Amino acid sequence: xxxxVKNIRSALQPFTTRxxxxxxxxxxVKVSVKTFRDTFAEANTREDMKIYLxxxxxxxxxxxxxxxxxxxxxxxxxxxxxVGYAKLKEGESRSELNGERGIEIERIYTLKDYLGKRVxxxxxxxxxxxxxxxxxxxxxxxxxxxxxxxxxxYEKWGFExxxxxxxxxxxxxxxxxxxxKKLD
Numbered sequence: 001x002x003x004x005v006k007n008i009r010s011a012l013q014p015f016t017t018r019x020x021x022x023x024x025x026x027x028x029v030k031v032s033v034k035t036f037r038d039t040f041a042e043a044n045t046r047e048d049m050k051i052y053l054x055x056x057x058x059x060x061x062x063x064x065x066x067x068x069x070x071x072x073x074x075x076x077x078x079x080x081x082x083v084g085y086a087k088l089k090e091g092e093s094r095s096e097l098n099g100e101r102g103i104e105i106e107r108i109y110t111l112k113d114y115l116g117k118r119v120x121x122x123x124x125x126x127x128x129x130x131x132x133x134x135x136x137x138x139x140x141x142x143x144x145x146x147x148x149x150x151x152x153x154y155e156k157w158g159f160e161x162x163x164x165x166x167x168x169x170x171x172x173x174x175x176x177x178x179x180x181k182k183l184d
Contacts, residue, residue: 015076015077015078015083015117015118015119015122016076016077017074017075017076017077017122017123017126018074018075018077019072019073019074019075020066020073020074020075020085021066022063022066022067024066024073024075025059025062025063025066026059027075027082028062028066028073028075028085029057029058029059029062030082031075031082031084031085031109031111032056032057032062032085032107032109033053033057034111035084035085035109035110035111035112036052036053036056036057036109037049037053038111038112039109039147040144040169043146044169044170044172045170045172047170047171048169048170048171048172049169049170050170051170051171052169052170065087070089070090070091071087071088071089071090071106072087072088072089072090072130073085073086073087074086074087074088074123074126074127074130076110076119076122076123078114078119083110083111083113083114083119084108084109084110084111084114084119084120084123085107085108085109085123086105086107086108086109086123086124086126086127087105087106087107087108088103088104088105088106088127088130088131089103089104089106090103090104090134094140094162094163094165094178096162096163096178097138097140097162097180100137100138101136101137101138102136102137102138102139102140102180103131103134103136103138103139103140104139104140104141104142105124105127105139105140105141106141108120108123108124108127108141110123115149120153124153124157127139128157128181128183131183132183136183137182137183138180138181138182138183139159139180139181139183140162140178140179140180140181141154141159141178141179141180142165142167142176142177142178142179143176143177143179144167144174144175144176144177145164145174145175145176145177146174151177151179154179155179157181158181159179159180159181160179160180160181161177161178161179162178162179162180163177163178164176164177164178165178
């Protein structure tokens with residue numbers, strides 16, 4: 001079979017999602033580190049990345065987050081292979097939302113080889129569906145101001161800027177844009 005045919009079949013293969021549990025922690029550590037590194041390593045120092053990855057994606061930290069009732073993790077699969085994930089976070093609202101109750105999409109990442117193959121769309125739609133099922137009328141997120149691919153993705157989904165906040169990556173204080181979307 002030619003690589004062209006394999007690529008076509010791969011593109012047509014349906015992806016699935018499911019909720020993650022603590023049994024998935026090792027897989028979640030791997031996909032979290034890989035996707036974050038692939039997305040941000042070129043634009044950040046090795047030391048800042050090392051500090052952030054160790055703090056945010058350790059097994060201990062992710063077990064803590066998986067056990068947090070305010071957090072929901074989704075895994076995206078291509079067959080049996082995890083190709084992306086998302087995390088929703090309830091309960092934290094931004095003052096910039098002026099009292100509107102919203103749920104945060106705290107993370108949404110796809111493996112580099114799966115960018116543009118609809119995995120991100122599946123994860124986003126699943127996040128929005130969960131938000132609506134839980135009665136939320138607003139979804140919000142933070143995105144690094146120097147991540148144009150992600151910003152464009154969110155804008156296509158109808159997210160609009162409502163503010164910004166500081167984000168510490170290692171020792172580097174960066175700026176995340178805050179985006180929101182009202183749910184119908």
